[in-house]
Amino acid sequence: MTAQVLFKNRHPDRIATLAEYRHSGGYEALAKVLADSSRQQVQQVLTDAVLLGRGGAAFPAGVKLSTVAADAPYPRYVVCNADEMEPGTFKDRVLIHADPHQLLEGICLAGFAVDAHEGIIFIRPEYEGAARILEREIALAEKEGLLGQNILGSGFDFDIIVHRSGGRYICGEVTAQLNAIMGRRPNPQQPPPYPTEKGLWDRPTVLQNVETLCCMPHIVRNGADWFKGLARTESGAGTKIFGISGRVRRPGCFELPMGVRLSEIIENHAGGMAEGSRFKACLPGGASTGFLPAEHYDIPMDFESLKQAGNRLGTGAIMVFDHRTCLVGVTLNLMEFFARESCGWCTPCREGLPVIRELLREIEEGRGKPEYVGVLKEMGRHLWNAYCAFAPGAAAPLESLLAHFADEVQEHIERKACPFG
Amino acid sequence: MLPENLKKELQDRIAAVDHPRELVVDVLFALQAHYGFVTDEAVEEAAGLLGMTPMEVDEVATFYTFVYRRPVGKYVIHVCDSVICWLEGGRSLQEYLSQKLSIAPGETTADGLFTLLPVCCIGYCDRAPAMLINKKVYGPLTPETIDQLLDELREAH
Numbered sequence: 001m002t003a004q005v006l007f008k009n010r011h012p013d014r015i016a017t018l019a020e021y022r023h024s025g026g027y028e029a030l031a032k033v034l035a036d037s038s039r040q041q042v043q044q045v046l047t048d049a050v051l052l053g054r055g056g057a058a059f060p061a062g063v064k065l066s067t068v069a070a071d072a073p074y075p076r077y078v079v080c081n082a083d084e085m086e087p088g089t090f091k092d093r094v095l096i097h098a099d100p101h102q103l104l105e106g107i108c109l110a111g112f113a114v115d116a117h118e119g120i121i122f123i124r125p126e127y128e129g130a131a132r133i134l135e136r137e138i139a140l141a142e143k144e145g146l147l148g149q150n151i152l153g154s155g156f157d158f159d160i161i162v163h164r165s166g167g168r169y170i171c172g173e174v175t176a177q178l179n180a181i182m183g184r185r186p187n188p189q190q191p192p193p194y195p196t197e198k199g200l201w202d203r204p205t206v207l208q209n210v211e212t213l214c215c216m217p218h219i220v221r222n223g224a225d226w227f228k229g230l231a232r233t234e235s236g237a238g239t240k241i242f243g244i245s246g247r248v249r250r251p252g253c254f255e256l257p258m259g260v261r262l263s264e265i266i267e268n269h270a271g272g273m274a275e276g277s278r279f280k281a282c283l284p285g286g287a288s289t290g291f292l293p294a295e296h297y298d299i300p301m302d303f304e305s306l307k308q309a310g311n312r313l314g315t316g317a318i319m320v321f322d323h324r325t326c327l328v329g330v331t332l333n334l335m336e337f338f339a340r341e342s343c344g345w346c347t348p349c350r351e352g353l354p355v356i357r358e359l360l361r362e363i364e365e366g367r368g369k370p371e372y373v374g375v376l377k378e379m380g381r382h383l384w385n386a387y388c389a390f391a392p393g394a395a396a397p398l399e400s401l402l403a404h405f406a407d408e409v410q411e412h413i414e415r416k417a418c419p420f421g
Numbered sequence: 422m423l424p425e426n427l428k429k430e431l432q433d434r435i436a437a438v439d440h441p442r443e444l445v446v447d448v449l450f451a452l453q454a455h456y457g458f459v460t461d462e463a464v465e466e467a468a469g470l471l472g473m474t475p476m477e478v479d480e481v482a483t484f485y486t487f488v489y490r491r492p493v494g495k496y497v498i499h500v501c502d503s504v505i506c507w508l509e510g511g512r513s514l515q516e517y518l519s520q521k522l523s524i525a526p527g528e529t530t531a532d533g534l535f536t537l538l539p540v541c542c543i544g545y546c547d548r549a550p551a552m553l554i555n556k557k558v559y560g561p562l563t564p565e566t567i568d569q570l571l572d573e574l575r576e577a578h
Contacts, residue, residue, distance in 0.1 A: 087503040087542035140567030166485025185480040245546035
């Protein structure tokens with residue numbers, strides 16, 4: 001059993017209580033910083049710990065907090081992104097259901113670090129159960145003086161509210177999410193100004209992913225070196241929640257050291273490949289990462305190693321495909337998703353994705369022509385001209401399909417049928 | 422027309438926040454619960470309550486998967502059609518649902534009970550193939566569990 005930090009209080013059948021969380025050291029970090037720390041010290045320990053954003057972008061969380069200037073206007077906001085809508089990703093749901101106070105303490109610490117007094121949890125409608133858990137636990141924390149006015153007698157005030165989304169993938173994008181909270185149609189907005197300067201209602205706003213925020217109490221309590229030491233690799237820091245699905249025996253969420261090998265996750269934790277399945281490829285971190293071919297089966301799963309392999313760790317949502325899975329079919333399904341979820345704001349995304357989807361459909365259904373491959377490559381490049389990161393994310397599986405599985409695409413075209421039936 | 426008590430409840434919630442329009446989705450959900458879907462009248466009423474124009478409200482209302490601008494059944498089935506559910510046989514289950522309910526995706530049964538909407542990943546890849554019925558999750562699904570579920574819901578009705 002590897003060290004369990006975020007899943008320390010996880011039970012198979014129930015949510016950890018506030019008492020259990022406190023018994024395991026919960027809210028000690030908050031009590032400590034309220035008693036004797038400056039906001040800069042909190043930012044510094046998170047920066048020293050190399051806590052990189054777990055929502056997919058891997059931006060250093062401490063650095064992001066430090067971009068809220070000391071003399072920035074008030075009110076300031078912390079937004080917790082609990083919108084996870086990327087296919088394959090379900091870790092944030094599991095985290096909230098396991099130990100909700102860990103998240104609440106993390107949001108409050110982030111609030112302290114930027115002198116904000118309001119936290120907003122933006123959550124997708126599919127997670128209504130999690131939204132209700134959070135509202136209930138917020139009320140309990142307020143009753144114990146851990147949230148709300150004058151927290152633990154320190155004079156620091158911090159409220160958390162749950163904001164329900166109407167449900168759309170683009171809302172996971174930072175600026176789209178801020179527009180959604182402000183009751184506007186959630187199209188993304190290109191910086192500058194950056195949200196940490198002018199975010200919600202033109203005020204400084206820091207947005208962090210659920211898992212990132214959950215790491216914060218542990219780092220503040222145990223120190224940066226401890227956190228870095230949790231990783232298996234020099235280049236990694238902390239643990240990571242890997243959500244694994246697809247052709248494995250036991251899909252689920254596992255907390256493992258950052259840098260653990262892919263093969264180890266599949267074989268030791270997910271119960272190995274499904275009956276009769278051989279590993280062919282995986283998407284290592286959600287739908288907007290590329291196919292990782294079998295030559296990387298032993299890759300250390302951290303941000304740096306995946307980057308060196310020309311891929312991304314993303315959210316750590318590993319989707320495993322076996323030798324019987326048609327990767328053209330997988331990519332077609334992903335493009336159906338991206339085309340439908342595009343917000344429609346900019347041309348490369350709105351127009352490009354349906355063209356890609358239709359070309360892939362032609363190939364998958366045996367009507368593909370050899371010249372389609374070149375067109376797909378060109379359309380993939382156009383996606384990079386889009387307004388936000390949504391379309392370049394969609395390009396990742398497409399481009400990696402064409403790069404690593406060109407033979408499989410070719411075979412569809414030559415046979416005039418999907419070789420997988 | 423909105424009943425007075427619902428109107429009052431929404432007005433109180435709106436009065437308690439700094440920026441009324443941050444509640445637009447909540448207000449739309451409340452009106453949807455009342456009318457069954459977001460009617461044109463509901464768009465006007467939401468706009469009036471929130472100090473927005475009807476166009477601004479409709480820009481939001483037409484954007485979201487869980488805000489219905491057309492009538493839906495008592496039970497809205499959101500069946501996941503994204504990659505992991507697809508891999509685990511989700512498409513044939515969707516066809517099975519269509520056939521059992523005698524409706525195409527996007528349609529509502531004649532008795533007004535069920536609406537079938539294919540949606541993107543619902544975040545239950547560890548329970549694929551999965552679906553939501555009125556936001557409650559079910560999975561992994563088989564034709565047998567679907568039969569049982571539909572029977573239970575019909576009986577409950």
